[in-house]
Amino acid sequence: MAFARSEFADTTRLSGGRRYIRGLHIDLPLLLSLLLLAGIGLVVLYSASEQSNDVVIKQLIRLTIAFGIMFAVAQLSPDTIEHWSPWLFGVGLVMLVAVLLLGEVGKGAKRWLDLGLFTFQPSELMKLALPMIIAWYLSDTTLPPRFSRIIISLALILLPTFLVARQPDLGTAILLAGSGIFVLFLAGLRWRFIITSFILLIPLSWVLWQYGMHDYQRKRVLTFLNPESDPLGSGYHIIQSTIAIGSGGLYGKGWLNGTQSHLDFLPERKTDFIFPVFSEEFGLLGSILLLAVYALIIARGLIIASQAQDTYTRLLAGSITLTFFLYVFINIGMVSGLLPVVGVPLPLVSYGGTSMVTLMAGFGILMSIQTHRKLIAS
């Protein structure tokens, strides 16, 4: 009886919705802003897909699965996640090598691994496994990390990045490198190291340009620098998408009224180039609103990182959030002509399921970190 009473007393103390949500390991502010973003995404997608219910329903199913995965991951304790880090990284690395050796070719690149029942993109697993392993490795000792640790971390980052770049998938390679470097940066990488690296990067990028890039990748950089040079080829994407955004104006042309997108001028408008569809129809005001929702998610992620109780969770949460930001920046940057076209989707808005699952698993980790804190520490 005594036991039962104390249990009863405990639940009354934890009354209120927030406690209940916390018991389910859900972070309400993050969940609500993600739902808001997903909702906006479906609305744009309906327009971008020429009002196809089919496409919207498919995306809705993917979102449901992705949110389910987020909830599932949130149930894991951060200790478990930390424990898994090296294993996950090892498996991811083996699969990346396998994909180069015997991967399925899609659109001229080897990215998929056929596992019999389904195809799998190992680079997606790596997007989480890489920051996990770096955070795991660095949280072992005192921060800021010593030089030897930095070098090993850089090696751990470059290996999968190189493998993915070879597929070739430049967008994912950039995101991967970013996710690892963010961990290093948050771990307190010294400024003089960062600045020196930037200076060294200049000759390195020349080498990369000369020997490390595919022709189509070079062409993309060149057309980014001067889109008019190839108006019917690869410059076409950038020209059409800036026209779409620019003609949207302050208020936009209204939902389903975007002429650029609906007259088939805008390519890839359901996937990588969905932001111009949104921006054409909802204008500058709508775009700022969308950016605000992204900012909300990022802010919440950084708060979770700051409140995290140990080095591992802190570094991981920070890296996941900043990588998410990198997604948004690269995507909107490329469609608005600020960055070259590298093929990064607009998270939770672009049509497609592969990266969505990884993103939501990442948010699951954030929720796990936030909701598994031990009360004494805060």
Add this chain to the structure above:
Amino acid sequence: MARQSSLTIKDHLRETHLFQKRVLFAVIVAVAVLVLIIARLIYLQIINHDHYTTLSEENRINILPIPPIRGLIYDRNGVLLAQNLPSFTLQLIPEHIRDLDDTLQQLKALIDVSDEEIARFHELRKTKRRFEGVPLRFRLNDVERAKVAVHQDRLPGVNVTAELTRDYPQGKLASHAIGYVGRINEIELTRLDATRYSATKHIGKVGVERSYEDILHGEVGFERVETNSQGRIMNKVPELLPIPGKDLYMTIDINVQKIAEQAFGEDNGALVAIDPQDGSVIAFVSMPTYDPNIFVNGVDRETYRALSQSPQRPLFNRALQGQYPPGSTLKPFIGLAGLEDKIIGSDEKIKCPGYYMLKNDERKYRDWKKEGHGETNLTKAIVESCDVYFYDLSLALKIDRIEAYLARFGLGETTGIDIRGEQEGLLPSREWKRKTYNLPWFPGETLITGIGQGFTLTTPLQLAHITATLGTQGERYKPRIVHAIGEPGIEEISVTSPNHIGTVQKSNPENWNIIIRAMTRVVHSIYGTARSINPGIQYKVAGKTGTAQVFGIKEDEEYDEEKIAKKLRDHALFISYAPVDEPRIAVAVIVENGGSGGAIAAPIARKVMDAYLLKDK
């Protein structure tokens, strides 16, 4: 260093502080980036809004592809084999129709639209915009067009559009050679040049239509199309005119082809006639044949099932892909091998008792003539088609020499004719048997190879080719079925030259004459197995009959044609060329389950040779 490594307790406060400084820096960068993006958006959407609005309007001038007109196909005398005819499509523009169901009901009453067509219409409608026409019925006939025209006022939004569609005026004639076009399918879509085929709906599927797709297709053109804000076409200006595909002139003589196809009657089989002097295919017959016109705009399921599942296999190109045992038609070539390799002399005789036995083997290898041919030399063995003579000769030659000699004529490999999908037949060897069955070669197999049975397989095309090679005393020409390409708009046609692919090595030309004389007697002597075609013939023919076993007969069993079901009867074969002194046509005929080569296959060859050689008389 020493101090750091000995430090095991982490300085939590310092780490947390460091981390928060870094997060703060990240926030500052993130805000800066967001500001940059918003600044860029303001630049695009506010400052340059007018500029981009203008560009957006200009975008409504679109470039649309115009399909090229497909090249025509003629026979060697200029008779049209494939052309393009206007085809009329009934289409509905949903935007102009107030009550779609009512309109469909009216049309149903008017021209008998089927439910299947209506279902397809609704399916197609989903992929089109409201102002675009959605096809309901393809290939309207004149009566239907007239009916729609008369009731046009009651049917707003219903119209008839014309487009060119492929038509084969000869119908079933030569369809295995000409082939047909059909709608481009998804697999073809992935390998085609997207720009070049952007306006094309049809592509060559089989036959010459497929092999010469590249030449027949032509180059796509473009027009500038101005659309209004809803995408409706307002004005069209041609930018680049399409270049029509080139015309093809086939080597086929459609009159000879017609006579050949009719000569088969109800029988299945194949016939290939070749001009030995240049390899041009004069007739290319595979029976039964089919009407290629039904495939052009999509064949309905039932018709297709009937065609593809018919036991007669009308879609199977027997002349190109049918692989048959050559039977006794191989004997002249075995005989020639024996002479050339000096295994036999032309006058050496053996005694034929009606069967042949190997040493240490109980089995009797039968001759078709049970009582035997008696004293037999090479000429008699060819004229009367004595099996025992060739058993004996093959055993002396051995499989290796047989294989090597027949390979010189091109057996066991494709002839390289300009139609896709050719089969290579089978020329067996020790090596082949070991690889395929993991077994050694047995002497008994050499015997039956010598009379064209056993493993050996040839296509009718190969048989015609080797017969032509015999006629030219060893000069081999790659068979071709297209000999000229016509430039559109220009009278001149560019003629492709014959492709001489080699000469069969000769040790003594007289050996060839011995074989050819014997083959002449096959037709023109009273003992010849093809003497039935001799009466009234106006030129000299060298020929050889053959039968190919469809099923094996036990050594003590009698082959009784009457008792055996038609589908189990032997295939009847005949090869020939004429005139002997100056060969102009070589023919190979196979009549499936025809029974006797001399009685069934040879008369067909005679009709074809008559038609070709005597056409001017």
